[in-house]
Structures are given as C-alpha cells and as structure tokens.
Amino acid sequence: MFDITRKQSFDALDMWLREASKNEGEKLPVFVIGNKSDLNSNRKVARADAEKWVKARNFAGYYESSAKEGNGYSQIFSAISEAV
Helix, strand or coil: CEECCCHHHHHCHHHHHHHHHHCCHHHCCCEEEEECHHHHHHCCCCHHHHHHHHHHCCCCEEEECECCCCECHHHHHHHHHHHC
C-alpha cells in the first residue's frame, strides 16, 4: 500500500518487496493498493503509472482505496479471495 499523494511512498515499494522476498514473500500474490483516493486532486502518482508498474512485475492487481471514505475495500478483498 502506498499514498497516492506521496510519490516517496510509491518509490519505497521496491524496498518493501525486497524485504518481503527475504522472508519468502515472493511466493505470495502481490496486490498493490493506492490509498487516499479521496485526495485525487493532490495526486502525485498517476493511476496509469501505478498500473504500468504493477503489470511490468506481473503482480496480481492494482486497486485504489480511501480509508477516510471506506471505499475500494470490498473489491480488494474479493480479488484477494479469488487469488488464494
């Protein structure tokens, strides 16, 4: 998960993936979630760029959510349940 209003949090995903792979995390399906979709006007990471990044790595999917508004989570959890 990263904050769509903070490019640094998106850029840090590679570091988190390296950490996960140290603990055999590469065997798990990876879903990337852009949080704070309610702040779209402050967006620093374009949805298309995040989707391209996810697709280039053959990850399970990219979704956006808003913890503040509580949206996006049912779609995310449905995708996860179908993947495992």
